[in-house]
Amino acid sequence: MFSLLRPLQSIGNKPAKKGFFKSQVSAKYVTSEFPQYLKDIPEAENPLFTKMVEYNIFNAIRILDSRFLASLVERGLKTEQEREHKKQGIIKxxxxxxxVIEIKFPIKRxxxxxxLIxxxxxxxSMHRMPVKGGIRYSTEVDSDEVQALAALMSFKCSCVSVPFGGAKGGIKIDPKKYSSDExxxxxxxxxLELIKKNYVGPGIDVPAPDVGTSGREMAWFMDTYIKTLGHTNINSVGCITGxxxxxxxxxxxxxxxxxGVFNVANNFLKNEELMGIVGLTPVWxxxxxxxxxxxNVGFHSLRYLERVGAKCIGVAEHDVGIYNKDGISAHELQSHKMKNNTIxxxxxxxxxxxxxxxIFEACDxxxxxxLEKSIRKSNADKIQAKIVVEGANGPVTPAADKILQKKKCLVIPxxxxxxxxxxxSYFEWLKNINHASFGRLSFGYEQENIELLLGSVAESLKKTxxxxxxxxxxxxxxxxxxxxxKNIVQSALDYSMAKTAHEIYRESKLNNLGVDMRTAAYCLSAYRIFKTYEEAGLCL
Known part of the structure; x- marks a missing residue:
């Protein structure tokens, strides 16, 4: 069977590293059937993260097969063979x-x-340009991982209607073992190595922070780009976000x-039909x-949920978990962690x-x-929560997902x-290439309009x-x-997440998926990517 994520090409003279894609097969296997090497994923206790991503993608494609063909009929492809060839080409x-690029370079400690680093x-997927994805510093980084995460980014961007393709990168180090200068x-x-190969740029690939990186590393990256290839590019500040x-x-x-995690939970909690299925009331x-x-994600999720009256009763970190049925304050816990470097x-x-x-304690x-794969086949039945919101990438395995669905637990992917x-990050990129912050040209004008509107109302009342x-x-x-x-950014984010929630729910109803929002989200993303390629064409 064909491999969903096998590299089509490599950079330079060195071929893309193999390992992530162990099944090298021909296009004739592009069908609505699952590839053989993915057959055990729905029951696997500890599947490779890469295979989890492939499974979810292929599951959506299998469901969308008839819609793909119907779209091609509308496109004017008359024969079944034409449609099948076109569909297979787009799916590939x-x-x-x-x-994928692998680079090695020396540094002096x-x-x-x-x-040697x-x-x-x-x-x-380069259906939209530039491509987008974080840079992580971790000893777990390898070619397999970045390719899987790049695939995830393609579908993530498509899901929330961000016009980027997917990318990912990383350096195989433990950042805690290096000084700031190093x-x-x-x-x-x-x-510099990526810049030399023209692999990054405001219209090519726009990285962002990820595990082990922050705004500090992004600033160094941008400064390097501006002082080299980007010194004549007026949009060079948009080479990276975060x-x-x-x-x-x-x-x-x-x-x-x-x-965003808060918005996701809020949007689905307000859905009375879904809350009736999982057994919760649609209020906080x-x-x-x-x-x-x-x-970063956990703290801000807790902070926003706290504001609407929800109660945090537990927080788990790598070294310890803490529980308090009366509630845990976000800012108090953050202060404690900053002071003691632990919760x-x-x-x-x-x-x-x-x-x-x-995570097995009772909660809503x-x-x-x-962590990836923190909820697996062996422990999914212990989960007592009615809603699981995946703030991390891949915390629920496909086998665990099936168990949670049977329990009528809503998993938001x-x-x-x-x-x-x-x-x-998309908003930041837009700001950079527009060379003006959001609202700078409109705040004063909007205030004058409101004052004129209120004055007009007063005049109308005076006439009476x-x-x-x-x-x-x-x-x-x-x-x-x-x-x-910040007001504009947050309002736009809230709107984007609410709109996507509605679209995912509509997709779940269209395909009769029940509480399986993961498949609904992947179907939504996959169909958009398919249509983009269909409209753009496949060949020069």
């Missing part, structure tokens, strides 16, 4: 990794010793993924939740030496925002649930004999005075 393009960057050397050299604010970043980016009052992972010892909480056990909503980050002055309410006045880029 939309599912296989377009290119602070001790004077030299070390290995980095990767993968471009998946990390800067590594980052700049990695950037930058510090004073270097072209955008307000609201840091909290974007966490806010008295809702309890547990978060696995108290990093261990948080006042008033019960500790779980094995933090994994905490579970947010796994840390990663390609939608944690897409808040890439959505706001009622001399009443119409003033702005304090809330409206404060919003106009304090209006900034």
């Amino acid at each position: 393009l939309m599912t296989e990794c377009n290119s 602070d001790t004077g010793a030299y070390e 290995t980095g990767y960057r993968a471009h998946h 990390i800067e050397k590594i980052t700049r050299r990695y950037a 930058k510090p604010l004073f270097l072209g970043g955008i307000r609201g980016r840091v909290s974007a993924t966490g806010r 009052k008295d809702k309890t939740y547990i978060i696995q992972g108290f990093g 261990k010892g948080f006042p008033g909480s019960k500790e779980y030496p094995n933090p994994q056990d905490l 909503i579970l947010i796994p925002a840390a 990663d390609i939608y649930a944690n897409a808040g980050g890439v959505t706001v 004999g009622k001399d009443i002055q119409i003033d702005m309410s304090k809330a409206l006045s404060d919003r106009m005075i304090q209006a900034n880029e």
Whole structure:
């Protein structure tokens, strides 16, 4: 059977590294049947993350097969053979990794010793340009992982209607074992190697922060690009997102993924039909939740959920889990973690030496925002939550997903649930290529319009004999005075996530998927990618 994500090409003279794609097969196997090498994934206890991604993609394609053919009929392809060939060609393009690059370079450590560093960057589906995806620093980084994550990014961007293809990159290091100067050397050299090969740029590939990286590394990357290939490119600041604010970043980016997780939960909680199936009321009052992972995503998710009256009763980290049925404050826990570098010892909480056990406690909503495959076939039946929101990539295996669906547990998939980050990264990129922050040209004009509108109402009342002055309410006045880029970004993010929630739910109804929102989200994404390739054509 064909491999969904096998690279179509490589960069330079070195072929793409094999391993991620163990099944090299011909196009004749592009059918609605599952490839043989994916047959055991729905029952596997610990499947490869790469195979999980492939399985989810192929599952959606299998369901969409008849819709693909119907679309090609509308396109004017008259014979069955023409339609089948076109469909197979598009499926191969939309599912296989377009290119992957592996680079090695030496750095001089602070001790004077030299070390060879290995980095990767993968471009998946290039149906939309530029491609987009994070850069992670981890000892787990390899060619297989970045290609799988690049595929995930293609479908994530498509799901939330962000016009990017998918990409991913990383450097195989433990950043905690390197000094700041060494990390800067590594980052700049990695950037330079990609720049030399014309593999990144505002219209080619726009990276972002990921595991082990932050705005600091993005600033170094951008600075390297501007001082080399980008020195004549007026849009060079848009070569990367997640930058510090004073270097072209955008307000609201840091909290974007966490806010997105909240929006996702909020949008589905308001769906009365789904809440009737899972057994919850469509209001936040008295809702309890547990978060696995108290990093950037976990903290901001907790903060926003806290504001609407939901109660956090548990937080799990890599070293300990804490539980308090009376609730855990986001800011108090963050202060404790900043002071002690751990959540261990948080006042008033019960500790779980094995933090994994905490996710099995009774709660309404579970947010796994840390590890891949934390919910598996062997423990899925222990999950008591009615809703699982995937703040991390791939925290629920396909086998576990089946078990949770049978329990009428609503799993909101990663390609939608944690897409808040890439959505706001898109806004940052737009800001950079427009060379103006959102609202800079319109805030004053909008305020004058509102004042004129209120004056017009007052004049109309005066003509009826009622001399009443119409003033702005304090809330409206404060919003106009304090209006900034962050308000626009957050409103746009909220709208984007709400719109996508409606589209995913509509897709689930169209395909009679019940609570299987993962397949619905992948169907939504896959159909959009297919239509893009269909309209654009496949050949020069």
